[in-house]
Amino acid sequence: MRLINILFVFFFCTVAAQKSLPLDTLKLKEAKDMLADDYGNLYIYKNKDFSLTKYDSLGKQLGKLMLTVPYKVQTVQNPLSVPLFSENAQEMKFVDQNMNEIQRIDFKQKFGFIKMAYAEDLQQLWLLDDSTKRLIQYNFRNNTTINSYPFDASFDDLMDLLVFENKVYILTRKHIRVYSLKFEKLFEAPLENGKRFRRENEVIVVIADNSIFRYDPEKGMVKIFGDPDAQIVDKNILSYFEIKANKLYLYSLEKIKETKLQTEPEAQPKPTEPPSEKPIEEVKNGEGDKKVPEEKAPDNTLQKLLEDAGKVQNVGV
Structure with missing residues (x-):
């Protein structure tokens, strides 16, 4: 019963929070990846022509970048860079x-073969050099290497850093x-089809094909959003986004939270009453008759008195 209540709450939250965004299905049909910045703008990457197109929440195109080779978009949390x-x-x-393009x-x-790069801020990069098996902290503003650490890990199936x-x-x-x-x-921890990291202050989030996870140092990987039918998912500080059946959907985090607060009391199991201090004798003389507890006797007496009073009224006394 508890499981049914939990499933009902999850379904109700999903339906209540879902909103379809007016983005042309043709623009989403060949999307290889999608990212959302914290202003609600969407970035659609297509592997077919190596294009990255930016749209607002109403589907209006704000810009387009044509690339000659595949590029990995690290993050769009800061749309200015x-x-x-x-x-x-x-x-x-x-x-x-x-x-x-503002910088290249x-x-x-300067380096051997860089397998993955992570822009920490507007000055520093972290580079995984596959040729030297080192993790390099690099200041690209003044072209200097700050630190270098031995990092002999397998980079064959690396997705993000x-x-x-x-x-x-x-x-x-x-x-x-x-x-x-x-x-x-x-x-x-095992995690299938992971695509990229997203950092929200102290929280590390992992975006996968159709699920989003939060890293908890004590609990491990905690799923915070998922849809097995989704083609692509992403999130910003306010919402979850998904492309499903070539349509774009938004799930408001605030509405999901409000809906859960409204439905949680119904989903909680009722507290059980404490057992009576006096045990009830269940079997008498081997006949299986249950003995009525003594504390219920006043209720029966009151009911009998009411019945007698009704009879007295009927005979006109």
């Missing part, structure tokens, strides 16, 4: 809110791993 990394071109570029960083002249508070988060096709800067493994 969106980092993109290309393993093929061995470079990272930054684009502004109009999808115009070439790794070929994030460095935060002296911890290195590695996402592969089937796992998430957390290391210290000394290459000590702090955490590992």
Whole structure:
């Protein structure tokens, strides 16, 4: 019964919070990836022509970037400076809110083979150099290497990299791993079809194909959103987004929270009454007759008196 109540609450929250956004299905049909910034703008990446197109929440195109080789969009949380990394071109570029290139960083002249790059801020990059098996902290503003750490991990199925508070988060096709800067493994868990990290203040989020997880140091990976029928999912600070059947849907975090608060009391199991201090004798003389507890006797007496009073009224006394 409790499971049914939980499923009902989840279904009710989903229906109440779902909203279809007016984005043309043709624009979503060949989408390889989708990202949402914290202003509600959407970025659609198509692997067919290596294009990255920006739309507002009403489906109006705000900008488009045509690329010559595949690029991985790291994050769009700051739409004024969106980092993109290309393993093929061995470079990272930054684009502004109009999808115009504002800076390009070439790794070929200074490093070996960079397998993955993470832009920590507007000055520093973290680079995984596959040729030297090192994690490099690089200041691209003044072209200097700050630190270099031995990092002899397998980079064959690497999907994303994030460095935060002296911890290195590695996402592969089937796992998430957390290391210290000394290459000590702090955490590992299976995670299918992970795509990229997203950091929200102190919280590390993992975006997968049709699910979103939050990393909890004590509980591990906690699923916070999922839809097995979704083609692509993403989130910003206010909402979850998903593409399903070539249509775009939004799930408001605030509405989901409000709906859960309204329905949670109904989903809670009723507290059980404490047992009576006096045990009830269930069997008498082996006949299986149940004995009525003594505390219920006053109720029967009161009912009898009421019946007698009714009889007296009927005879006119």
